[in-house]
Amino acid sequence: MSATQTHGHAADHHDDHGPAKGITRWLTTTNHKDIGTMYLVFSLVMFLIGGAMALVIRAELFVPGMQLVDPGFFNTMTTVHALIMVFGAVMPATVGLANWMIPLQIGAPDMALPRMNNFSFWLLVAAFSLLILSLFMPGGGPASGWTLYPPLVLQTGDALPLAIFAIHLAGASSIMGAINIIVTIMNLRAPGMTLLKMPLFPWTWLITAYLLIAVMPVFAGAVTMLLTDHFFGTTFFAAAGGGDPVLYQHIFWFFGHPEVYIMILPAFGIVSEIIPTFSRKPLFGYDAMVYATASIAFLSFIVWAHHMFTVGMPLAGEMFFMLSTMLIAVPTGVKVFNWTATMWKGSLSFETPMLFALAFLFLFTIGGFSGLMMAIAPVDFQYHDTYFIVAHFHYVLVPGAVFAIMAAVYYWMPKWTGHMYDTKLANIHFWMSAIFVNVLFFPQHFLGLAGMPRRIPDYSTQFADWNMVSSIGAFGFGLSQLLFVYIIWKCAKGGQKVSAEVWDGARVHGLEWTVPSPAPYHTFDEAPVVK
Amino acid sequence: MKMVKRAFVAGMALFGLASPAMAAWSDVNLRVGVTELSREIYGLHMLILWICVAIAVAVFGVMIYSIATFRKSKGAVPATFDHNTKAEVIWTVIPVLILVGMAIPAARTLVKIDDMRGSELTVKVTGYQWKWQYEYVDHGVSFFSTLARTSDEARQLDSGIRPESVENYLLEVDNPLVVPQGKKVRVLITANDVIHAWWVPDFGMKKDAIPGYINEMWFRADEPGIYRGQCAELCGRDHGFMPVVVEVKSQADFDAWLAAQQAARQAAAAPAAQTAAVVSPVDQVAAVRVAVAE
Ligand SMILES: [Cu+2]
Numbered sequence: 001m002s003a004t005q006t007h008g009h010a011a012d013h014h015d016d017h018g019p020a021k022g023i024t025r026w027l028t029t030t031n032h033k034d035i036g037t038m039y040l041v042f043s044l045v046m047f048l049i050g051g052a053m054a055l056v057i058r059a060e061l062f063v064p065g066m067q068l069v070d071p072g073f074f075n076t077m078t079t080v081h082a083l084i085m086v087f088g089a090v091m092p093a094t095v096g097l098a099n100w101m102i103p104l105q106i107g108a109p110d111m112a113l114p115r116m117n118n119f120s121f122w123l124l125v126a127a128f129s130l131l132i133l134s135l136f137m138p139g140g141g142p143a144s145g146w147t148l149y150p151p152l153v154l155q156t157g158d159a160l161p162l163a164i165f166a167i168h169l170a171g172a173s174s175i176m177g178a179i180n181i182i183v184t185i186m187n188l189r190a191p192g193m194t195l196l197k198m199p200l201f202p203w204t205w206l207i208t209a210y211l212l213i214a215v216m217p218v219f220a221g222a223v224t225m226l227l228t229d230h231f232f233g234t235t236f237f238a239a240a241g242g243g244d245p246v247l248y249q250h251i252f253w254f255f256g257h258p259e260v261y262i263m264i265l266p267a268f269g270i271v272s273e274i275i276p277t278f279s280r281k282p283l284f285g286y287d288a289m290v291y292a293t294a295s296i297a298f299l300s301f302i303v304w305a306h307h308m309f310t311v312g313m314p315l316a317g318e319m320f321f322m323l324s325t326m327l328i329a330v331p332t333g334v335k336v337f338n339w340t341a342t343m344w345k346g347s348l349s350f351e352t353p354m355l356f357a358l359a360f361l362f363l364f365t366i367g368g369f370s371g372l373m374m375a376i377a378p379v380d381f382q383y384h385d386t387y388f389i390v391a392h393f394h395y396v397l398v399p400g401a402v403f404a405i406m407a408a409v410y411y412w413m414p415k416w417t418g419h420m421y422d423t424k425l426a427n428i429h430f431w432m433s434a435i436f437v438n439v440l441f442f443p444q445h446f447l448g449l450a451g452m453p454r455r456i457p458d459y460s461t462q463f464a465d466w467n468m469v470s471s472i473g474a475f476g477f478g479l480s481q482l483l484f485v486y487i488i489w490k491c492a493k494g495g496q497k498v499s500a501e502v503w504d505g506a507r508v509h510g511l512e513w514t515v516p517s518p519a520p521y522h523t524f525d526e527a528p529v530v531k
Numbered sequence: 532m533k534m535v536k537r538a539f540v541a542g543m544a545l546f547g548l549a550s551p552a553m554a555a556w557s558d559v560n561l562r563v564g565v566t567e568l569s570r571e572i573y574g575l576h577m578l579i580l581w582i583c584v585a586i587a588v589a590v591f592g593v594m595i596y597s598i599a600t601f602r603k604s605k606g607a608v609p610a611t612f613d614h615n616t617k618a619e620v621i622w623t624v625i626p627v628l629i630l631v632g633m634a635i636p637a638a639r640t641l642v643k644i645d646d647m648r649g650s651e652l653t654v655k656v657t658g659y660q661w662k663w664q665y666e667y668v669d670h671g672v673s674f675f676s677t678l679a680r681t682s683d684e685a686r687q688l689d690s691g692i693r694p695e696s697v698e699n700y701l702l703e704v705d706n707p708l709v710v711p712q713g714k715k716v717r718v719l720i721t722a723n724d725v726i727h728a729w730w731v732p733d734f735g736m737k738k739d740a741i742p743g744y745i746n747e748m749w750f751r752a753d754e755p756g757i758y759r760g761q762c763a764e765l766c767g768r769d770h771g772f773m774p775v776v777v778e779v780k781s782q783a784d785f786d787a788w789l790a791a792q793q794a795a796r797q798a799a800a801a802p803a804a805q806t807a808a809v810v811s812p813v814d815q816v817a818a819v820r821v822a823v824a825e
Pocket of ligand 1: 658659661726727728762763764765766770773
């Protein structure tokens with residue numbers, strides 16, 4: 001091999017060149033921007049599939065009586081809707097944003113482990129292909145609720161091993177993604193960017209990544225025990241064999257509660273980026289924000305049994321989990337107050353990302369209030385497993401996490417595509433989403449308080465009015481999201497060219513606004529210096 | 532334009548629907564219920580709700596004020612401050628104090644809920660897919676309780692029966708649990724197949740029915756009447772169709788009812804004994820029902 005050839009070879013790989021042509025680009029890419037885009041598109045597809053399932057649910061619940069589906073299929077819809085939204089839509093969307101933005105925000109040329117990055121994305125595709133395949137198995141799809149409680153889950157037909165293997169793959173994918181993010185942040189920050197100079201989005205993701213590594217293996221273990229109980233005669237969770245069905249719930253929620261923060265912490269990061277930019281003011285209480293995020297993450301490990309107040313825990317246990325859960329209100333409150341203080345005496349403008357961030361601020365806080373109410377164990381004996389909890393977690397997940405993700409898409413899409421989105425349509429999308437999400441979920445508080453249990457396909461006639469309102473909201477919200485898809489497609493195709501800074505004065509808010517728009521295929525080949 | 536119009540039409544539809552529903556407070560809020568615990572729980576619920584409303588008014592007020600006042604379009608010049616230690620300490624400490632204020636009454640009620648002493652009647656509840664079994668453990672009476680036939684017919688896919696035409700649609704059973712008024716009833720809760728949860732909102736409590744576990748809860752109903760609830764833990768295909776109905780009778784009526792149950796059981800047991808080889812326990816229960824009906 002001659003010297004010139006070696007040089008030519010090196011140039012192939014390291015000089016400024018574009019992506020490979022055709023489908024190979026997407027199958028084999030190790031570029032953080034391509035992989036970020038794939039995660040985001042995947043998440044959008046899952047959001048639409050999971051949303052269609054939600055509409056099946058809301059259509060059946062439009063009026064009392066059974067009109068459309070069998071009760072068993074209804075249970076499959078609630079189960080798979082949740083699994084898809086949690087593991088297929090919200091989590092991959094935040095991973096996609098992390099892929100795109102963390103290298104740009106910390107001044108790194110790419111993710112630290114680019115091949116693993118590609119692998120973790122394609123594993124996710126395999127995982128959800130299996131999960132969707134499980135819908136067509138003899139005995140129907142998984143129908144035990146997304147929490148997969150035994151003994152009920154063990155009555156699942158051939159879908160069970162598929163769903164469990166899907167969870168294993170999705171979990172492996174998440175763990176790899178998390179490792180990648182930690183290694184990237186720890187090793188590839190630009191010179192001068194100390195941890196406490198890092199923007200909030202990478203910060204919240206760093207903490208989220210540790211949560212993922214801590215709890216995904218726990219979940220994988222729990223579902224593996226289900227698998228051996230079902231196929232190999234173990235009795236981890238079968239009372240008849242000396243096992244314990246409640247043990248599963250403890251293990252599940254030890255994963256499940258941090259999982260909630262895995263979905264919301266990156267959203268906190270996003271909102272902490274957007275509010276300062278459109279307030280034209282630095283984030284208020286940066287250090288407090290970082291410490292609040294870390295304390296929420298810590299507390300998330302010691303509150304799990306508040307999901308299980310009705311299983312018959314000893315008094316001391318109920319007391320402990322009630323008090324530890326109430327504590328979460330303190331760091332969460334700090335965050336909300338800091339965002340508000342960031343706007344105080346700012347110079348606010350209301351571009352679409354800011355509108356979504358503001359809706360997040362109000363509506364997530366409402367979800368926080370209902371969360372605080374449910375922390376009170378004696379009252380939770382009434383709220384538990386009713387539509388009140390359905391309203392609560394949808395408030396923190398839809399106008400919470402999902403709105404933050406939409407805010408992020410509008411905020412960074414001009415950087416990705418080089419075009420401004422159609423601002424008029426985007427504002428229509430915002431207002432329709434913001435109005436319908438409340439029509440959809442607010443009445444569910446009433447239904448729950450009035451006594452409607454969750455996960456039922458039909459209900460007593462006293463619940464008819466608010467169910468109809470909620471269903472109208474659901475269809476309105478669902479249709480609005482088709483507009484979102486169109487806006488993204490249109491922005492990818494073309495539109496008004498944007499500057500590197502995109503948003504007036506954004507340059508001071510992050511390194512991503514110092515690279516050209518659209519961001520070139522390779523950025524920060526030479527690390528920027530942060531003062 | 533079309534979309535705006537559609538939103539407007541939907542909005543009007545909502546308004547039309549919302550106004551009658553608004554009329555009934557019990558349709559949008561927790562029930563006060565008929566037991567000491569349910570009233571205490573309701574009180575706690577309202578206390579926390581109002582605290583949340585007060586905090587919301589303050590926090591949302593500041594947010595709305597900021598949004599309305601500090602606008603670039605109004606020529607607002609941004610300040611440059613990025614922290615204020617005094618404010619940060621205040622909004623960390625005040626929430627802690629509020630939480631302590633909530634935790635004290637909540638803990639007190641929790642202790643009371645946990646106190647099973649001094650019960651005057653014990654009933655064992657067993658969840659099955661998809662019915663309840665009630666056993667009066669000290670009186671030798673037990674029976675199953677399933678969704679009433681009228682509801683069951685109406686709830687079939689495309690039954691053609693309007694749910695509104697069925698009295699207590701999905702909240703009616705063939706054999707309700709019967710308990711005496713004003714007595715502390717201890718409920719032992721378990722399940723035979725998967726996890727269920729036994730819940731009567733008017734008694735303020737729900738508890739999971741778990742195979743291999745016997746959970747406890749108690750209530751003392753102050754008013755005679757019929758109280759309705761549902762299974763509250765997903766238990767499979769017909770989870771939505773296993774209501775809980777409890778009839779609270781005066782002590783005298785309850786005693787008479789219990790005596791009739793015991794007599795019917797004995798009467799049914801005699802002929803049943805002769806044909807024991809072919810009569811299953813379920814048939815026996817059916818026989819008891821027939822006898823009671825007569
Ligand atoms: Cu049940």
